[in-house]
Amino acid sequence: MSLITLAAAAAAQVHEPIYWERLGLTNYLFRIGSFELRWYSLAYLAGIVLGYWHLTRMIKAPGAPLAQRHADDLFFYCTLGIILGGRIGYATFYTGGNSNVPSMWLHPVELLQLWHGGMSFHGGLIGVLLALAWVSWRGGLNFLRVADYISVCVPFGMMFGRLANFVNGELWGRVVTDPDLPWAMVFPDAGPLPRHPSQLYEAGLEGLVMIVIMLLLFWKTRARFRPGLLVGVFTVGIGCARFIVEFFREPDAQLEAFARETGLSMGQWLTIPLIVLGLLLVARALAKPALASGRGSPAASAA
Incomplete structure (x- = not known):
């Protein structure tokens, strides 16, 4: 049989997809009785702890707008904000209305049942x-300057969270056309x-790519001396990444009709204002003169 014939036969074969179940993944690290330490919980913890560690490094660089005691407060309150905001946002944006899912607000106790899933990025x-x-x-x-510093740390959590979604075998993508x-x-x-393994697309775009961009901007440029520039770039980047990935991500089951009727998913509609806001922040930051190193830094004067 000629090489041409072999090549044609190989091209005619349908590529066998990867089966998630054959990867040997579980949604927990270990189990003791009825208790399970889930990867999703570890992802949130890893993102918050790594972000806090990096923030403590950032505030040691010249021109930091906050001191260590402020970083400690942010660690606590941002953790609450992520959990409570994520749940409240899910109840508001993804339940009730035309979602075909009863509004979570009718049963507020469900907001506390984190183990049942349901977290909104925008919330x-x-x-x-x-x-x-x-x-x-x-x-x-x-x-604005505090937001600049926090924005550099957020992509860590974004990456770990999406990887945990993949390990859980949830939030899969649309059926492939190729x-x-x-x-x-x-x-x-x-x-x-x-x-499509859209969880990995999100981990790459919202997580890894944004980590590289934000770290380079902070450590290799003077972007941190232009208030609003870092958080503006982060907002535009996350917004664009989420908008793109939504084309490959399966819409939430309760909002499939909404996506068909409007042409865009709920995630995309919620992302458009973010992109516009980010562009405005970047334009504002570049239009104003940069701060001098160390100007307005409470870290330099805090005991």
Whole structure:
């Protein structure tokens, strides 16, 4: 048989998708009786702890707008903001209305049942912003500059969270249109058709890519001396990444009709204002003169 014939035969074969169940993944690290230490919980913990560690390094660099005691407060309040904001956002944006899921607000006790799942990125973002506003107001800090520093640390949590979604075999992507896509994957409870592993797309774009961009901007440029520039770049980057990935991500079951009727998913509609806000912040930061090193730094004067 000629090489041409062999090549044609190989091209004619349908590429077998990857089966998630064959990867040997479990949604928990270990189990003791009825207690399970889940990867999703560890992902939140890892993102928050790594972000806090990096923030303590950042505030040691010249021009930091906050001191260690402020970083400690942010660690506590941002954690509350992520959890409470994420749950409240999910109840508000993804239940009730035309979602075909009873509004969680009719049963408020469900807000506390985190183990049942349901966290909204946009709700968690609002929770973090409220936490920043509270700590900044109480400590007499510049809110925009504090937001700049926090924005550099957020992508760590984004990456770990999406990786945990993949390990859990949840939030899978849409059915692939190219049967030869090498990384097409069949997920449990998602039917027999191969799908996009959109969790990994999000981990890469919202997490890894944004980590690289934000770290380079902070450590290799003077972006931190332009209030609003870092948080603006972060907002535009996260917004664009989420908007793109939504084309590959399966819409929430309760909002499929909404996505068909409007042409965009709920996540995309909620992301558009973020992109616009981020562009405005970047334009404002670049239009104003940069701060001098160390200007307005409470870290330099805090005991």
